[in-house]
Amino acid sequence: MLDLKKYGVTMWEEEKIKSFRKALLDWYDANKRDLPWRRTRDPYAIWVSEIMLQQTRVDTVIPYYERFLHHLPTIRDLAVAEEEVILKLWEGLGYYSRVRNMQKAAQQMVEQFDGQFPRTYEEIASLKGIGPYTAGAIASIAFDLPEPAVDGNVMRVLSRLFEVNHDIGVPANRKIFQGMMDILIDPDRPGDFNQALMDLGSDIEAPVNPRPEDSPVKAFSAAYLNGTMGKYPIKAPKKKPVPVAYQGMIIRNQHNEFLLEKNQSSQLLAGFWSFPLLEKGAVLDKQVSLFEVAEEPVQPDTRQSFTDQYGLIVDWQDEEFSPVQHIFSHRKWLIDLTEGIATAGSLPADRELKWVAVVDFHSYPFAKPQQKMWESYLATKNKK
DNA sequence: TAACCGTGGGT
DNA sequence: TACCCAAGGTT
Structure with a gap:
């Protein structure tokens, strides 16, 4: 277990954690978006959505997601597809190594898991192109495993909730947020909990023009209560191309x-x-x-x-x-x-x-x- | 660790 | 225009 105090983070008491989970999930139940990949439990489809959503907006992804699953509906279809077919399906989405890695992962599943999607975090994370975020997202959303899915949204929201004074752009700092999520995640609804934090982070707690007054968990937010919203998250500027x-x-x-x-x-x-x-x-x-x-x-x-x-x-x-x-x-x-x-x-x-x-x-x-x-x-x- | 890897939308 | 940003992973 990570020592959060070492990083200046004071975790809440158990009662407050339970109260936070309820506030967040109640809001999610009433406000979650109706997205195509939220209408399925097929781990393959959820995987496709998670890879497409990496560094890419929801509105951009939707038509690509539908077309991809129409042409390649199963793991085995993807595993044997021609390179030019998968590139055409990804054309315009960018970060094309994503789809190359997906095909390698599909081939891994055929060879190692009898063409089935693996059901443990470790096995999921062993697939090409699946890092800690995506492994946690698939494990929690498709298989109800209590695994955190720490993406940029989650780090931004947690930064503000706890006034985390560590740069969210530094890879090594990811473990801080992972450690916080290990404690915060709702063990009964891990997939919804992860998605609720991401939904919150992508709109109300957006990086630019957030609306903290509208947050269902503003009473829990140290930055909101202390008037330091403008300081968080801490993030170094990007380099120019x-x-x-x-x-x-x-x-x-x-x-x-x-x-x-x-x-x-x-x-x-x-x-x-x-x-x-x-x-x-x-x-x-x-x-x-x-x-x-x-x-x-x-x-x-x-x-x-x-x-x-x-x-x-x-x-x-x-x-x-x-x-x-x-x-x-x-x-x-x-x-x-x-x-x-x-x-x-x-x-x-x-x-x-x-x-x-x-x-x-x-x-x-x-x-x-x-x-x-x-x-x-x-x-x-x-x-x- | 830091560089590499796309594209489109918003301000 | 310039800059920031988006449900990251690999090398």
Whole structure:
């Protein structure tokens, strides 16, 4: 048992804990949202929802959740699905390693658990892509096990309830909140208790513009009672994404097919298809703007580099396209576009390249930057 | 531990 | 525009 006092947290007496559970669950019973994954006890479906909800909003998830279960209704369906199928089902959701790991976990379940979802916390946590939060969520929601599910919402709510003076963004501090939840969690309704805290944290106790007056547990909240709501949770600011400039190559051949390349597993957006991208230079200075990137003319050595790497003789066009910007969590891409018509040459064997007609684009997984590149290209072409 | 890994919504 | 944020996990 974690010594909470060591971290400046004074846990409540047993009577207060029971009173808190009742206040929270009564509120949840009256106010819980009617979400698709709350209409099932199928651990597979609950798992799908939990993975999709990682760092992703409920409204975004709902249509993806329905479509995913429609196409892959069981663990075994997921285990044997083609990579391009699962990527298409996840296309647009982001953090694509989530669905790759889900497939690995499904294969684990087929091999180790006879295709059944495991029913203990330890076994659930042994699955690829399932960390302590998700293991606790599935264990409590699908199997009624008294396991905490400590996510960002729970840490924020607990920070305010107990005035926790530890940064919730520091992984090592997670154990503090886990220790608090080990004591607080309702042993009779662990799944509802966990979900109630998350519902509370996602709306009334939101990170921005919270409405603490509306909280069903404001009488329990040290921060509310002491007027220190603005101080909690303690969290260090995030780092800015690093800007990188690319030359995007929209290359077509004489059959009006476009050159696409599959990103390798070590690359960002692994498994997705892209128009060739050549890095324009070293990491840019923070001050450089997208406008400046676009103003810079395509360098002859960039074109030569393309020919060297892709083995194509290209008739470069001088049409201008709007540059593309895309911001990831940790990187900011600035893409200048240029068009070329391949007239001769042969593609290298050490890259995954294909000539693809526009009518076949829909069967290739395309991430957002590539969609933006295509939209920019079409926008100029359609003006004529 | 800190970096990596997407995208869209809100202010 | 710029910045913050979202039911995290892996390496």
